Amino acid sequence: MPRSQRPSTESMANVLRVLPARWAITIIAVLIAYVLLQPRLNAWFGWQLPSIPAMLGQETPKTKNTPASKQAAPKQADAKKQADATASQSQSSTTEKPKSSSGSFKYGILKSLGRDRYESPAGLVYGPGSEEGHRLQHIERHLQDDPTRPGSHGVFQGTMEQFLIAIDDTYRRARGHAKGTRTRNEEAETIYEAPFDESIGYLGGSSGRGQKNPPLKQMRVVVRGKNLITAFPIP
């Protein structure tokens, strides 16, 4: 038994010693009845009566999982697992409109910096630019195939949120020189690449169609400073 729980047990024994015998028997009988009835009362009436071990600090009271706890914002440390999990997601490439349902966080993870600029947990900045008008709209092109496009077109299989998490994960691991990652510096850009344990998408475009859309297990992220320019899955 943990040392911290001895005082409460000992103090209870001391209390029983000083009480008259019939009081002690009554208290013990009530305790036994409570132990037997507590789970049933909770089940029947939906109460949250704590068990005796919980009251003595030997067990944490059971609490229902609230939706809020399930929807907690993903921590950076979990980014890899979540990004990998996207590989087993459905085949649909869902493009979702930017939303701010999680407070002021766009797509659940991007913090607003003002002037239509957003920062990811890893520090990547998504701002206005590109032919589409915004980098977020630009990378959204990689959530679906463009079969008539000459050459290759990496397609990420998952939602925009999952794509952003995978991009962040690539950036964070490559900057940390994690195993299997690559970094290339051009005149103005830095290009990061990182492998994933499972497929994160497939090769699209006319080149991908010619190869029967093989699965892709790497991500390439192009940045200028901390500003994301583009990102897409690669062979």
Add this chain to the structure above:
Amino acid sequence: MALPYLIYVRTCPICKEGLCRVRVCTVSHHLVGCVVCDECESVWTDPDMETRSIEKDDTYTASCPECGLSLWDEACHWADIQEVCLLGWYDKVKVART
């Protein structure tokens, strides 16, 4: 207006995914052409792609090598075949149906 074909020089040597396409700026009294990657927005001043044009400001948006205007401004567009010919670049490009 979207063209029924796509004019490009080659796959981008920077991001290795985008297509380096001919973009024209019509702000000046003459046609200004450049080559822009439609994925990473790298810009070159000629179809041989020997000279890169890198914007100096912090907008990180592809800009016209001559006037500095954003290449995504209304005054700029992807070149059609006639404009590519006017620039004298037709023998440097590929044309793909879309």
